[in-house]
Amino acid sequence: MPDAHLSADQTPHAGSAAGVPLRMFGRFELRALLNKSTRGMLWLVRDPRLGQELMLCLPRQAPNSAQAMEHWQRTAQAVARIQHPNIAPVVEIGQVEQWPFVAYERSLGETLDERLARQAAPLPLEAADWIAQYLEGLAFAHEAGHAHRDVQCASLIINAANQVRVLGLEVAQEIVPSSSDFSTVTRRALREAAEEDLLGVGLVLHRILGGRPVLDQPDLQLAMQQMQPLGRELVRLGWETPHPIPDPLRAIGNRATASQPRQRYHIARSFLRALEGWRLSAAQDDGGPIPILMDKLQRIGHLPMAGTGLARLLQSSGLETQHGSLLSELVLKDMALSLELLRRVNNSLKQQGAPVDGTVLNMQRAIAMLGLNGVEAAARALKPWPGPLNEIAAALLGSLMKRVQRAGQIAQALRPAGYDAEVVYLIALMQNLGRLLVQYHFPDDAQQIRQLMQAPEPTAEQPNPRGLSEQAAAYAVLGCDLDALGVAVARYWSLGDELLHMIRRQPPDAAVRGADNDADLLRLTCSLANELVDALGLPENKRQAGIELATRRYARNLGLGLREVYQALQAPAGEAGASAEPGQPTSSAQPSALRGKAMAAKPDAADEAGGR
Structure with a gap:
């Protein structure tokens, strides 16, 4: 082979004679070395027999025995039988002396290296499309039981229509002692090889977005060896890039090359799903995981109905005798029913032509407008607890619901004078709508998000590691943040623009600005309540500091101090919005002591619709 940088024992024999310009590998005329790594090579050749250009993939180390060669050929033949639009079809599998090769048509396209060399850096959306x-x-290929084992920029082939194919699957097979059972070794190493493939894909994404080789290494295998935990280097997307990188895509790329292997993607489908979620969300407002969520909402509802006692009451004839305030207390004890009534009443208002800001966010009003028959119909439409969840996922959802209910109670205790307790409770609940929906409809993704938020084990290089923020973890798993999911569903439910603003929690890393109106004041109050609940979930030695930090963030804008915050935290459960354990009977409740003042607001179309 004409590769001046390789020693004779590393390269196949070149069949050219001295003074002859053409260099040969068997019958192939060697045109150019397209890529070289520690594990493989890619050559551009001309095949005189076929009269066309081909690309030859070869390992850097030839199989070390007849049994190894037989195993290499058998594996390559199995890969050649895999047919997929994004896997390059094989033209030929052959051998020249001790060197095996796989041939592909050059017409499939150019390598990523060639594309990046001849054109300007692609936009992030285009880069994500290539990697997806x-x-x-x-x-x-992974699901068919095969790995690549040498992911490089040159193993990504792009044609003029931007169709991408994988090149060189299983060419760089592991060299093992000739006495080994090759099938056993391959099966055992497949998972590790697949995870290494994904790290390689992450580095390719970094190469495209960053505009330069990762760690200045064209060979991604060498870059991997320098990365933690094997080496000392940390690979993260910088800020001086050819194009600004959106935060969700940055989080996806950084997760793919995280220093802790447990934080990386372990399954190609998980990496793909995160990228597709961001791609579709960036291309259209309702893309990504949102259409999947909307489909699930249609089929199994938003949440399961938790209270069996309330269900029995709704099916009995005792509902007519309940006072409106007592009935709203009962409904607020069930999160799923509360959301269903809000959805139904506001959708009804939209169909009647009410303005978009005429949102009903008071349970007594919703019940009065829908009537008892409407409440019973809403309850019948909900699935009983725990819906399709298994026992563990149901327990996690129940725990999250209790945290959300606690945040609602704290928000009620912190609310400024003159605001309806039910409204404040429901805003605090809606600020967690995305979290609740992900836990119910995507429990595996919710678990991934929690795992990424946990700090990895300390190392000598990182004695105080930190987990990802909730937003970054959601980006890395879903391709969008949890608030975006909640807002998309609230918009789908025909809730008004003012409420869509209020249900976005204050970002934890952003400065808290003054409240210019009622909506801002309620949004900040509920955001503080949710941050306080997050602080209560910290380890005991960090809990007080978390509470004080949250209080300092909001103190000036809400006029609150630690005394008021601790009073709110000590407020007894059982007020408006308090809920029984999911799946347990609910008992009758007395009217809330906090319910008495109405939210200051001018009459709107919702009031007119309620009086019809």
């Missing part, structure tokens, strides 16, 4: 296509092919 590559992951489609790689995931299919």
